[in-house]
Amino acid sequence: MLNLTQEExxxxxxxxxxxxxxxxxxxxxxxxxxxxxxxxxxxRFVPAFENPTLQPIINxxxxxxxxxxxxxxxxxxxxxxxxxxxxTTKRLIDIRQSSLFSRQISEFQIDRVQDVTIDIHGIIPTxxxxxxxxVETASASSFTIKDAPHLYEAKDLIxxxxxxxxxxxxxxxxxRANETF
Numbered sequence: 808m809l810n811l812t813q814e815e816x817x818x819x820x821x822x823x824x825x826x827x828x829x830x831x832x833x834x835x836x837x838x839x840x841x842x843x844x845x846x847x848x849x850x851r852f853v854p855a856f857e858n859p860t861l862q863p864i865i866n867x868x869x870x871x872x873x874x875x876x877x878x879x880x881x882x883x884x885x886x887x888x889x890x891x892x893x894x895t896t897k898r899l900i901d902i903r904q905s906s907l908f909s910r911q912i913s914e915f916q917i918d919r920v921q922d923v924t925i926d927i928h929g930i931i932p933t934x935x936x937x938x939x940x941x942v943e944t945a946s947a948s949s950f951t952i953k954d955a956p957h958l959y960e961a962k963d964l965i966x967x968x969x970x971x972x973x974x975x976x977x978x979x980x981x982x983r984a985n986e987t988f
Contacts, residue, residue: 824937
């Protein structure tokens with residue numbers, strides 16, 4: 808459970824971009840259709856598959872196969888949903904879900920940030936605006952979230968609350984500098 812101090816507020820919650828689920832989801836649907844194709848064409852080449860005594864065994868194996876596929880998608884979704892970065896006004900919290908029963912929670916004070924790096928590689932990440940965000944501290948430790956959306960917003964928030972970038976004093980409500988003539 809995440810415990811915040813009274814003066815601490817959550818600024819941004821970052822999960823990996825939805826595009827990282829596209830490949831596994833396509834593989835899931837291909838694996839879902841594959842048994843139908845196999846069972847349709849196998850009796851033509853192997854006449855033993857038409858034996859009625861094999862039908863309960865085939866049904867049992869198919870049930871195990873579909874159960875394993877659903878379990879795979881559940882673990883994939885759990886890993887995606889529980890792997891999160893939380894940026895607050897005081898801390899940066901990295902919750903990394905490694906597997907179904909393995910979680911690592913790390914945090915450091917946001918005022919210890921020394922460097923924030925954004926890495927975007929490839930045409931699809933560039934078009935969909937997601938990539939890797941790495942935050943380093945003075946003690947040479949670093950946090951990296953892979954395939955994160957809202958990279959520039961997160962970078963600006965981290966740098967602003969770490970004290971490296973201060974909002975301009977002469978800005979109005981829209982964030983533009985007040986002009987005097």
